[in-house]
Amino acid sequence: MTELSTTRNASDIGLIVQGVLIFLSAVIGVVGYYVQGRLKSKEKKEEELMRQAMHIRELKLKKINEKLMLFLAPCSQLCFNLVTHKGYFYDYAEKIYPEEWKRWKEVKSEWGSYGKGEYNKSWTFVGEEIEKTMKENPDIEFSKRYRQCMRILVYEFALPASKLIQQYGQSLSVRGDKDKYKKRFPW
Numbered sequence: 001m002t003e004l005s006t007t008r009n010a011s012d013i014g015l016i017v018q019g020v021l022i023f024l025s026a027v028i029g030v031v032g033y034y035v036q037g038r039l040k041s042k043e044k045k046e047e048e049l050m051r052q053a054m055h056i057r058e059l060k061l062k063k064i065n066e067k068l069m070l071f072l073a074p075c076s077q078l079c080f081n082l083v084t085h086k087g088y089f090y091d092y093a094e095k096i097y098p099e100e101w102k103r104w105k106e107v108k109s110e111w112g113s114y115g116k117g118e119y120n121k122s123w124t125f126v127g128e129e130i131e132k133t134m135k136e137n138p139d140i141e142f143s144k145r146y147r148q149c150m151r152i153l154v155y156e157f158a159l160p161a162s163k164l165i166q167q168y169g170q171s172l173s174v175r176g177d178k179d180k181y182k183k184r185f186p187w
Helices: 002-096 098-111 128-136 141-168 178-184
Strands: none
Touching (some): 002 098, 098 128, 128 141
16 A cells, blocks of 8 residues: 555656646746737837837928928029129129229228128129229120129029028028027127
8 A cells, every 4th residue: 555655646746746837837928928018018119119200300301301492402503603693794804804803803802801701791893993984884895794794693593592581591590599699699
């Protein structure tokens, strides 16, 4: 009988161990399923946040692209054309009136640089001397080209650029505080 009881005890111990192992594997499976669910939930939240961030970036990029297409590109081209045509006319004026043009450039150079903000008013386009000649002789070729150039500069380039600036000029601007502006620019 003792042999039979030890066999049963060993068998019982084996069954107990087997049961404990099955229970542990079930617990590990449940814990693994729970952990996996949490990880998937966290991953879905991260994906949603990334999707939202990407959507916001796309909206900002679309807005910037729209401003480039509606304002910056056309306005830049109009200003480039304005400066180019003005330069062509300056070359023509220098060719027709070389001495007067040289004197005008000397006077203009004494004022400083417009680009550096040293002056911003020029009451004459080609110098008082050349303008006086054009007023005295309005029918000469140079006077006609001057008026033609002025019409092109104003009507073809400056007015459309002005309209674009008025319509879209502040669309990308970040408005500051009124008090800070008054402190920075007290006049």
